[in-house]
Amino acid sequence: MKAVLVVLDGLGDRRCRSLGYMTPLQYARNRVLDRLAAEGETGLVDVVARGIPNGSDTGHLALLGYDPFTCYTGRGPFEALGAGLDLRLDDVAFRCNFATVAEDGTVIDRRAGRISTEESRELAESIQTMEIDGVQFTFRHTVEHRGVLIMRGKGISHRVSNVDPHGKTSTVQKPMPLDDSPESIKTAQALEKFLEKTRQILQTHPINIKRREKNLPPANYILTRGAGRLPNLLPFEKKFGLKAAVVAGGALYKGVCRAAGFDVVNVEGATGTVNTNLGNKINAVIESLKTRDFVLLHVKATDTLSHDKKPREKAEMINRVGEALGKMLEQLSSDTYVAVTGDHTTPSEIGDHRGDPVPVLIWGPDVRGDSVTKFDEISCMYGGLGRIRGVELMPILANYLGTLELYGE
Amino acid sequence: MKAVLVVLDGLGDRRCRSLGYMTPLQYARNRVLDRLAAEGETGLVDVVARGIPNGSDTGHLALLGYDPFTCYTGRGPFEALGAGLDLRLDDVAFRCNFATVAEDGTVIDRRAGRISTEESRELAESIQTMEIDGVQFTFRHTVEHRGVLIMRGKGISHRVSNVDPHGKTSTVQKPMPLDDSPESIKTAQALEKFLEKTRQILQTHPINIKRREKNLPPANYILTRGAGRLPNLLPFEKKFGLKAAVVAGGALYKGVCRAAGFDVVNVEGATGTVNTNLGNKINAVIESLKTRDFVLLHVKATDTLSHDKKPREKAEMINRVGEALGKMLEQLSSDTYVAVTGDHTTPSEIGDHRGDPVPVLIWGPDVRGDSVTKFDEISCMYGGLGRIRGVELMPILANYLGTLELYGE
Numbered sequence: 001m002k003a004v005l006v007v008l009d010g011l012g013d014r015r016c017r018s019l020g021y022m023t024p025l026q027y028a029r030n031r032v033l034d035r036l037a038a039e040g041e042t043g044l045v046d047v048v049a050r051g052i053p054n055g056s057d058t059g060h061l062a063l064l065g066y067d068p069f070t071c072y073t074g075r076g077p078f079e080a081l082g083a084g085l086d087l088r089l090d091d092v093a094f095r096c097n098f099a100t101v102a103e104d105g106t107v108i109d110r111r112a113g114r115i116s117t118e119e120s121r122e123l124a125e126s127i128q129t130m131e132i133d134g135v136q137f138t139f140r141h142t143v144e145h146r147g148v149l150i151m152r153g154k155g156i157s158h159r160v161s162n163v164d165p166h167g168k169t170s171t172v173q174k175p176m177p178l179d180d181s182p183e184s185i186k187t188a189q190a191l192e193k194f195l196e197k198t199r200q201i202l203q204t205h206p207i208n209i210k211r212r213e214k215n216l217p218p219a220n221y222i223l224t225r226g227a228g229r230l231p232n233l234l235p236f237e238k239k240f241g242l243k244a245a246v247v248a249g250g251a252l253y254k255g256v257c258r259a260a261g262f263d264v265v266n267v268e269g270a271t272g273t274v275n276t277n278l279g280n281k282i283n284a285v286i287e288s289l290k291t292r293d294f295v296l297l298h299v300k301a302t303d304t305l306s307h308d309k310k311p312r313e314k315a316e317m318i319n320r321v322g323e324a325l326g327k328m329l330e331q332l333s334s335d336t337y338v339a340v341t342g343d344h345t346t347p348s349e350i351g352d353h354r355g356d357p358v359p360v361l362i363w364g365p366d367v368r369g370d371s372v373t374k375f376d377e378i379s380c381m382y383g384g385l386g387r388i389r390g391v392e393l394m395p396i397l398a399n400y401l402g403t404l405e406l407y408g409e
Numbered sequence: 410m411k412a413v414l415v416v417l418d419g420l421g422d423r424r425c426r427s428l429g430y431m432t433p434l435q436y437a438r439n440r441v442l443d444r445l446a447a448e449g450e451t452g453l454v455d456v457v458a459r460g461i462p463n464g465s466d467t468g469h470l471a472l473l474g475y476d477p478f479t480c481y482t483g484r485g486p487f488e489a490l491g492a493g494l495d496l497r498l499d500d501v502a503f504r505c506n507f508a509t510v511a512e513d514g515t516v517i518d519r520r521a522g523r524i525s526t527e528e529s530r531e532l533a534e535s536i537q538t539m540e541i542d543g544v545q546f547t548f549r550h551t552v553e554h555r556g557v558l559i560m561r562g563k564g565i566s567h568r569v570s571n572v573d574p575h576g577k578t579s580t581v582q583k584p585m586p587l588d589d590s591p592e593s594i595k596t597a598q599a600l601e602k603f604l605e606k607t608r609q610i611l612q613t614h615p616i617n618i619k620r621r622e623k624n625l626p627p628a629n630y631i632l633t634r635g636a637g638r639l640p641n642l643l644p645f646e647k648k649f650g651l652k653a654a655v656v657a658g659g660a661l662y663k664g665v666c667r668a669a670g671f672d673v674v675n676v677e678g679a680t681g682t683v684n685t686n687l688g689n690k691i692n693a694v695i696e697s698l699k700t701r702d703f704v705l706l707h708v709k710a711t712d713t714l715s716h717d718k719k720p721r722e723k724a725e726m727i728n729r730v731g732e733a734l735g736k737m738l739e740q741l742s743s744d745t746y747v748a749v750t751g752d753h754t755t756p757s758e759i760g761d762h763r764g765d766p767v768p769v770l771i772w773g774p775d776v777r778g779d780s781v782t783k784f785d786e787i788s789c790m791y792g793g794l795g796r797i798r799g800v801e802l803m804p805i806l807a808n809y810l811g812t813l814e815l816y817g818e
Binding site for chain 2: 384398402404409
């Protein structure tokens with residue numbers, strides 16, 4: 001027996017005025033999703049906890065059965081893993097942006113004019129490795145203005161604050177220790193020195209000289225955020241008895257899955273954007289199931305459209321995913337379970353994450369079934385799964401697959 | 410006010426093809442159980458946790474209000490208590506089988522040809538007590554090929570692996586320490602010596618010489634499993650203010666209840682099998698209620714029939730229990746509550762435990778009631794009790810009986 005878990009990022013929503021007071025899922029009224037709900041079992045998921053708005057990192061950890069409250073420290077390590085880097089458990093990893101920062105510390109552009117991947121890569125080479133106060137710094141560029149920084153060495157800590165003001169203020173923040181430990185203080189100090197050194201190198205880098213000549217904002221600063229350590233997760237295969245793979249566009253999702261020991265399937269055209277190639281992703285799921293028991297299929301665009309406050313386009317995207325799932329169903333063997341849910345609610349009139357629960361359905365040969373016939377936030381309130389927490393989804397699925405060890409005799 | 414908790418072992422099930430896609434409970438459609446559901450309050454129980462398949466030992470601990478995740482180490486001590494033995498908290502107890510094992514360690518028969526109680530008793534006398542490495546070994550025969558082993562002494566541990574391969578392989582397993590502690594290592598080593606000594610004694614025992622002459626498999630080995638320590642449980646009477654008794658056939662259920670301080674009522678004809686005398690058990694419940702506030706009535710056969718993959722016979726057994734409960738209701742005083750549930754789900758098309766929730770009903774003078782009129786896995790999804798965990802059942806029941814201490818003022 002096998003299972004596919006489909007996560008539509010930011011799927012949950014609220015009633016939207018522009019959709020006649022329906023949620024995008026209600027408005028979409030997709031025939032495939034409704035069929036799965038009617039034939040399967042439904043419910044609502046509080047992904048991390050009732051009412052608590054969560055990020056995609058903590059949301060995915062929970063949906064894979066790992067309690068983020070006990071294992072999550074920051075997003076950095078998952079971005080690093082997702083970018084294909086390898087991490088040690090005592091490394092401290094950060095997400096980074098190339099940014100344009102004025103002499104007085106004012107952030108002119110958090111993305112350095114959305115500098116190209118090619119330019120960023122060349123800049124990154126000049127600040128690739130550095131040793132400061134006995135700490136090894138490794139910087140890796142990923143996509144466009146984005147990168148990852150890894151600190152490795154004795155006596156360091158992930159308890160350091162964000163340098164990236166991220167819309168909260170307009171000034172670069174000094175990295176500060178988040179507790180009184182010598183490790184946090186040392187880490188903040190070394191990071192500050194690294195940022196100053198890289199600023200000097202970037203400032204006079206030929207790429208930036210050229211950009212200034214073209215009146216483009218120079219990428220003269222590294223904004224760090226999301227400091228974290230890789231959690232020492234019990235491998236998914238050991239925890240649930242399932243050999244697993246992930247089909248996703250975004251680095252973060254691959255990273256969380258890699259931390260749990262998943263195989264990462266790279267799919268052409270899986271971009272993590274609205275233009276993602278759903279057909280290729282479905283093919284990759286079918287192919288992956290030949291040698292695995294469990295595949296996580298992640299679709300990012302539903303969340304992006306919510307952040308862009310486009311409920312109607314979100315509904316259209318839900319319909320596109322529904323149709324793609326319809327084609328997937330035709331190719332699944334009869335002993336396959338399919339679960340569909342989201343990693344958090346992003347109300348598309350607000351454009352930001354909220355802690356409302358997310359609808360979930362489980363479809364497959366041996367579900368008990370319930371009386372719900374539609375897949376949306378309101379109908380699923382009355383589902384047979386009731387109200388579950390994110391970390392409970394995987395035990396429920398693995399129970400259907402019969403791979404869990406008996407507790408007791 | 411008093412209460413009877415009726416546990417039908419392995420009651421929960423899934424839709425069965427041979428029952429027209431109904432569960433055995435739906436197929437049974439028992440008038441007494443449906444009446445109790447209609448007049449009472451219903452719900453679903455996740456006995457140990459959502460999706461987690463559990464054994465009868467952990468299931469009963471949870472249903473009696475004791476969290477198995479914090480108090481359970483293994484089944485051995487409950488079997489020992491159920492067999493009437495007394496245990497100290499630092500004893501380590503095992504379940505045992507007399508088995509037939511070849512020279513090379515191959516298990517020829519895990520039950521030594523289902524050797525008789527009489528022969529086993531005589532064999533057991535020859536290996537009753539032994540001292541090895543300062544550890545006292547006590548072996549007691551129970552029924553047929555079954556027995557219990559108790560280790561008593563300083564510096565021992567329950568963290569030793571099963572010797573009984575129990576269907577997983579065909580070879581006797583060497584007892585191994587399950588952690589690096591000197592206690593676990595010492596226990597495994599002493600147990601290995603005990604098994605070798607008993608093998609020598611059993612091999613040449615007159616009973617086995619006679620069995621070989623009759624071409625019967627000799628009972629020449631003790632297979633141990635379920636190593637555990639007795640948890641130090643807060644007595645049930647102290648915890649819930651209820652003087653309690655158990656009416657059950659199987660030793661395990663008596664053992665769990667004894668660990669919680671219940672009186673064990675031994676009933677003639679209560680065999681823990683399909684042929685159990687339900688009439689006698691009901692009489693014992695009525696009799697026990699005269700001097701106690703709470704009686705646990707356990708019926709094993711529903712689980713046995715599920716393991717035997719006989720959904721129709723399971724439905725018939727449910728009907729027999731329902732009718733017996735009808736007779737019990739006639740004799741209960743009007744201030745008595747009745748709860749009916751199971752200790753886990755055993756889908757009778759699979760023949761093994763699963764983590765699906767189990768239906769529960771509570772009937773009695775002061776329940777609020779709900780709109781559910783049938784007692785089965787699907788109907789109870791919509792019950793007023795909602796979705797509860799096993800450990801929550803007893804507080805809910807004791808609340809109706811009014812015996813719980815006020816928390817706060």
